[in-house]
Amino acid sequence: MKLNKKPMIIAAVSALAVSGTIFANSTYASDATKQLKAVYANIKVMYNNQAVTVDAAQEPFMINGTTYVPLRVLGDAVGKKVTWNNTDKAVSITDTQTQVPQSTVDALNAQIQSLQLQLTNANTQSTGKDTTISQLQAQVNDLNSQITSLKNQLADNSSSSGSVSNAMTKLQTALNNSYGDYRSTGASIELTGTQSAVKVSIRVNETSWNDTSSSSRRTLLQNIVDDIHDNTTFKNATISGTVYNKNSTKLMSFTVNNNNSVVIGSNVDLTTVQKNLNNDYGTYRNIKLSIELSNDNDEEIVFRVYANKSDWNLLTDNQGTSLMSSIAADIDAAYSNMGKKIYGFVYDSSNRSTILKRYN
Structure with missing residues (x-):
């Protein structure tokens, strides 16, 4: 085969092998520069008997009988990540994310085929094999789920x-x-x-x-x-x-x-807040009260106080206002002063549609 020779000047070689004589006359390799003649001979790179695709800019070559292959070509072939740090003049080779072996997927597919064969045989037998059939079907379903999960994992691994x-x-x-x-x-x-x-x-x-x-x-x-x-x-x-x-x-x-x-x-339990309010205000100035809370959305809380109308009327307007303000303040504190909108009503306990007082 006729060799295609392309002479070139090489200041530094990033390749599979480097002859120790290249920089023999220099104290530090990084300081040396030498003219070398590279011979390009359409060199192929094989990995596991499969040809590795190499573009023209990364074509392997020979110098003095030694074959040089760019590290990035080999890294891509064997699943390694190759990067160049120009500041430190260093090549970094790292492992890429490990993917689930195709052999694992193939093994699970083989199990499914075996179980499906058993399932077919069981179906041809007596109806007394229903339990066995159900168990085998469950195993098939489970293995199918594993296959789906592994495929998703493979897809995720192949993504960025x-x-x-x-x-x-x-x-x-x-x-x-x-x-x-x-x-x-x-x-x-x-x-x-x-x-x-x-x-x-x-x-x-x-x-x-x-x-x-x-x-x-x-x-x-x-x-x-x-x-x-x-x-x-x-x-x-x-x-x-x-x-x-x-x-x-x-x-x-x-x-x-x-x-x-x-x-x-919020992590606050509305039922707990309601219970605490009834413990604190269940009897107010010798008047029996019942308090209920509700929150139809995350911004508002409504409290409803039920009292006997005639008993409630014994309170002054200031006393009623003070009670409702205290209830609202306790609710606000229970929610760590998150600034929720709090509304309140006092109802006649004997006629729960009659509003005796409002708070907002």
């Missing part, structure tokens, strides 16, 4: 999982730079999850957080959600989050609805 992780890290840094000192709360934001589901953990100074208005808190959370969705990688992700104090005690949680709006939740 590293890119997602890098994107999340960069986004987290950007969020902390933008909102880390929001309203002097000392917010620290952490993102976890995947490209399709992002969880947000925010740790704040509890005192400053409680001093921040409900609208300001909502603005912070909405800005974080909007910034996440503005990122191309996470534009379709579902988002949920939790706010903690610096001791990791949960202060509140939030989700995002279909309109991309923040929905604030």
